[in-house]
Amino acid sequence: IYVGSFTEGPGYKDVIERAKSEGRELTKEEKQRLRKEKKQQKKSKEKKDDKASQDGEKQKKPVSSASPAPQPPTQAPTQKGDSVLHLSSPPVSRDCNQSAVSPSAPPAVPAPVPVPASETPPPGDKPAKSKAELKAERRARQEAERASKQGKKGEVGQQVATGKPKAPPSELQPVVKRLPEHIQVDNPEVLKKLAKKLERQQIPLRSDYGYKVSLFSHLHQYSRKAPLTQQLSIPSTVIHPAIVRLGLQYSQGIVAGSNARSVALLHAFKQVIRDYTTPPNEELSRDLVNKLKPYISFLNQCRPLSASMGNAIKYIKKEISNIPSQCKEEEAKSKLLTCIECYINEKIILAAKAIAKSSIEKISDGDVILVYGCSSLVNHILCEAFEKNRKFRVIVVDSRPRLEGREALRRLVQRGISCTYVLISAVSYILPEVSKVFLGAHALLANGYVMSRVGTSQIALVAKAFNVPVLVCCETYKFCERVQTDSFVSNELDDPDDLIVTRKGKTQLEHWQDVTSLGLLNLVYDVTPPDFVDLVITDLGMIPCTSVPVVLRVKNVDQ
């Protein structure tokens, strides 16, 4: 981990030697990062950031030194450095092209490359943050926390800068893909920006609650006892009442589950559209989208948006902007309402039917199916299969604190399916009996990872160990362009007080906030790697996990 030792010109040779001794592992990452940086620098040739250019140059210099015609180090600005690169390092560019096609293929360039000034990859670098980088990040963050923490520090204020030796991102890449706000809660500037934005939209800011476990201090953690409506005026005028109602239902957990949330969201949007009137000098297509923005911020404050909701919102915004300007208001509104109904019908109801049809082929008589938690889609499939007279029995696995399995159990037993109920701690005892595992998904990420309720990856892991096939059922509207390889970077923290339980009149964790060394963590989601998933059943058919980016590409082409 080098701290800005690149500003001096002649020192780079030592750096190369040091880098050589670090080993192969770094080089691959370095090359990937370099390739990206190069692409981004290509995009932003106009910006003359000296330090960045120096750093960039230093990085490229060793690369170019690997190539047959090494160039002497100069303090040239970015442009020159770029041109140097173009001229003298064709192998690197070829590798770049290669890498565009298969991001996981290792580059062929053998030359060692020094670690750049920032040990963390550029913030926009979503694909494949490797384990070493993450460990380094985590270590640095923990060090920063230890240094700056005094007693219990609830919410914000973890100084990112103290322990981290990374150069600010603007120095490295003038054009940076911004990290979403909701995973940068420990950065006070981001929070300030968010507060300003909410103030502009006249939406109250929901404050974080309780001590956050350090690994997750970059995420929001709210308390259910402090709903956002506390700070709103009662006949809510700024936010449409249907949206306030919806936000409240989200934050209290009354509407939970990816499909339910999306349907409820679209229902609320229908009401908003119905009550909307275009102001005199505005166009519906532009103004309605602007009206929806504060509502979406409000809902985000109540509970972070799910991937399915995000896709639904994108769809609606697109539909609204595509309304021709000569269209009359009534006509436009009814068109939008039918669009919403179509969307729900196609993507949720019909998709469920199609998925049920394909899954029934996979369920044979005598099967013992394991399900986890309460997934509306999986329940639907099982009920349909039961209607079609397949003989199977179900094992419902449940976990605290949500205990959603009880609801799944109720729905299945009500239909007459014979079920067994276990907690997740018993999953390895029960797996020898299981013939298939059906899992629901919250979202399917672009690198094939499955994001679902916390505990799903454990089930998939144990199932893999027992050689039991794992089938994930997911509609295509839940496919999301994000990429994640671990559950830390982007997750949701639920109310920590949910973990408190009262047994025999005693509540041991009642005063957990007074214990300085105790933190309660209530995670909501986790990601399952594609190696553990054998098949994904979607409304487009049964695909392997790794074909998700193909589906996304096809969808984008369609639209």
Place this chain on the structure above:
Amino acid sequence: MELQAVLMAAGGGSRMTDLTYNTPKAMLPVGNKPLMWYPLNLLERVGFEEVIVITTREVQKMMSSDSKNKLDVKLKLDVVCIQEDGDMGTADALRHIQEKIKTDILVVSCDLITDVALHEVVDLFRAYNATLAMLMSKAHEFTETVPGQKGKKKTAEQRDFVGVDQSGKRLLFMANEADLEDGLSIRKSIVRKHPRMHIKTGLVDAHLYCLKKAVVDFLVDNKSISSIRGELVPYLVRKQFSKTTNSQKIKDDAEDQNQKKSDGPTNNELLISSRDEPLLQLAQERSCWNDHRGDMSEAYHGGKLRCYVHIMDEGPCYRFIIYSFVILGACHLIMFVSLLSFPYQAPKLCEEPAVHPSAVISERCQMGSDSIIGAMCQVADKTSIKRSTIGNSTTVKEKVKVTNSIIMHGVTIEEGCNIQGSVICSNAVIGRGADLKYCLVGNGQRIEAEGE
């Protein structure tokens, strides 16, 4: 618009005739502000911009003319007058203003003094899509003696039995002891759906209700219901578990207006249907949430009508009510409560200093910080005022000891008086050296010197 506020200020205060001789109940001064000011202040603080006030002509006149009783609220008040002596119940009043009501309503009674966080009640209404959400509070014990009270308090017959479910939010059962002849009976269907019920008797109904618009439409059709608290609320609570509300065909029945209506209850009126019922239904089906567990039924047991209650544990919530049958009793209790707690809470409820700036208080006066002095008062030397409320334009002469009392406007208290635990109404004159303990002095009365 989400909610419309309706303030019921037409009540006669039939149980407080002494006090309400000159002033209607809504204008009685409490802590030097007219009673009506408190609920209006609550609504204003929460963010309401207009309120429909249902009141009598007399009150309306007083509101606009009398500067002593001015209501300095920034709300837009839409005053609707009804006949004073007409037998109009609260539900009848709602029926009267039916055209003004366009959305769900929040009904508040003028005699409610509280600082409840109103969002708690309204959130129940919003989150569970309830038909009725109301506010109740744990009753406070009063330890002070009430002046002018004759005879024992007959509280036993007036108990309200309120049954709530395990979470303490859903209202399952409500009955007044007077209506129960030989015991409390609870329908089996209720117990089957909610096996754990908590029945509470010590609750004060704050008369604050959030009602769906469909209820107002129902009232229009069912003219037999005249009081919200007395008839409508128990009806709604009972109707939650009635079999007819759950069936689908009711929707068609109610839309078909040609059907002959029986006396209301069976023909369903209370259609909580919104235009997108199927979508809401779909969302609820797909959601993995249930309001109860342990039986096979879905959330809310498939019922569409739901009543919720928010029970306040702490914080002031007072009403001029029905504590005792004794004619003069009721409001004194509240007056006392106001005595006890007002001076402490007044700064919270009305953001004005306890001592009005225009009062002239001489230096050798002993006044605790727990008293409220109104405008234009004159308090002379060597007086001692403890835990009392003194109204506007009152003159208190020397050597007077006032403890635990309420002295209304325009009263003159001559020297050497000793007033303890009493209520002295407007424009009374207390003669020299009078010794009043736990008395009630009516309007314009004159107490002779050395009286007791």
